[in-house]
Amino acid sequence: MAKKSEVPELSRVSRPRLYEQLVAQLLDFIESAQLGPGDLLPAERDLAERLGVSRATLAQALVALEVLGVIDVQHGTGAVLVYRPNVPAVIKGLREHRSRLPEIVEARSTLEVKLAELAAARRTDQDMQAIDAAIDVMAEEVAAGSKGARGDELFHQAVTAAAHSAVLGQLMAFIAEMILETRLESLGQPGRPEQSIASHRKIADAIRAKDAAGAAEAMMAHIDMVSDVDLLK
Amino acid sequence: MAKKSEVPELSRVSRPRLYEQLVAQLLDFIESAQLGPGDLLPAERDLAERLGVSRATLAQALVALEVLGVIDVQHGTGAVLVYRPNVPAVIKGLREHRSRLPEIVEARSTLEVKLAELAAARRTDQDMQAIDAAIDVMAEEVAAGSKGARGDELFHQAVTAAAHSAVLGQLMAFIAEMILETRLESLGQPGRPEQSIASHRKIADAIRAKDAAGAAEAMMAHIDMVSDVDLLK
DNA sequence: ACTGTCTAAGAGGCTAGGCCAGTAGTCCTG
C-alpha cells in the first residue's frame, strides 16, 4: 500500500450502476401502479424482461430494496410490499435531491442533542478520553492550517459512541453522509473552526461533569452556530 | 373486509437467505481483519471462492453492504471500506439482537417529540384531518374491543407526515418496525388504550393550536406513559 | 360434504461460466 494518495477524497465521480437505476425505476413503478402494502411485485423473470436486464441484476436491485425496507422477498411467493407504504416515496424524495440542508440540520440537531445528553449520563472514562483526543486532533489540524474536518467528525463520533445507544447510533450513521456536506460548508467560514473547538470544549466539559442538561444545551448551541451557513439562507 | 384472520401477524417464520449470512460474515471479517476506512476488501472472485458461493450471490451481499453504507464498490478497483469505520460494528450489533427495547423507546422518544413540535409548526389543515381521523379509527377499534393498534400506528404516521421532514420521516421509518413490538406490548395492558387515546387527543389539540412547545410536552408525556411496560423492567 | 394427500405450475435461490469495461502498474518506445 505504501504512500497511496494523501486523502482519498471520497466519491470521485459518477458511478452509474444498473441496479441503482433499477431501484429508482421500481420505486417509480410502485408509485405509479398505486401499489400498497401487501401487494406483490411482478415476478422476477417478468420484471427482468420488461426492464431489459438479467435476473441476476434485478436480484441485486431487489436486495437493495429489501435492505431499504421497501419490500420483503419471499421464496416461492414473490416480492411483497412491506407494511408502511409511504416509505418508497420518502426514499425516492431523498434520492432526488439529497441536500435538503434545513431538514438535515434539523434531524442532526434532534439526534445529537439527545446523544449529548445520554453521553453525559453514560460516558465511561474511556469514552471521555476519546472525546478529548478528538478535540486535540481538531486543534492540531486547525493549527496546521486546515479546516479540522476530520477532528470535528471524530468528536461527534466519540460523543455518539459515549451515548451507548446502538439504535440512535445507527440513525446517526444513516444521516452521517448528509451531515458531512453541512460540516464542510460550515468549517469553511472564517474564524469558524476556532469557535467550533471552543464549543466542543464546552460540550466535553458538561459530559465530563455528567451534566446531562448542560451537555444538551451546549450541543444545541453548537449546532445552532454551525448551522448558520450560507446554504441555509 | 370479510372475516379473514383477526390480525395479519407479519413475519411468518425464518427466511434464511445466503446473502444475509454473507453480510454477517463479511462484517465479521472486516472486524477481525482490523480493516479501516479506505481499505479494500479482497477481490470478488477471491471472496466468492473463499466463502464457497457464486460471484452472483456475493454481489448481492456487496449491494446490501453498499446500501447499508459500509462499503463503496468501485469498478476496476474493488470494494473500499467507507469512512465512518464503526458502522459495521453498529449494524452487526443491531442484527444480533434487534430488540433492545429501552434503546428503541429512547430513539422513538427523541424523534417523535421533535416530530410533534414540528407538526405543530407546519401542519396543514389536511394534516390535521388525518390526525383527527386516526384518533377516530382508534376510538372505534377500542370500542369494538380491540387494542386499537392500527389506529395508534395511523396516528403516529399522521403526526410524522405533518412534520413535513423527509429526513426525520425516513429515520422514523427505520425504527418503525421495532416500535411495533413496543406498541403491541403497551396496548395490551388493561386500561391502556383509553389512556392512549386521551393523550393522543392532547397532542392533537396542541398541534391544532400550533403550540409547538405544548405538542412536544404532550408527546413526551405520552411516550413516557406507553413506555411503562413490563418489558422494560 | 368434508378432509387430507398428492401433484404440478410457477415463484425465488443459487450456481457456473463467460464476456465486457474500467483501473493502474509496467514496460516499451521515441
Added chain:
DNA sequence: CAGGACTACTGGCCTAGCCTCTTAGACAGT
C-alpha cells in the same frame, strides 16, 4: 526521461440452468 501502449488485475452484467419452496387444484378416502 517522458509518454503511450500493454496487460493483468478489478468489478459489471449476462445467459442458461437446476434446485427448493409455495400454493392451488385434483383426487382420493372418510
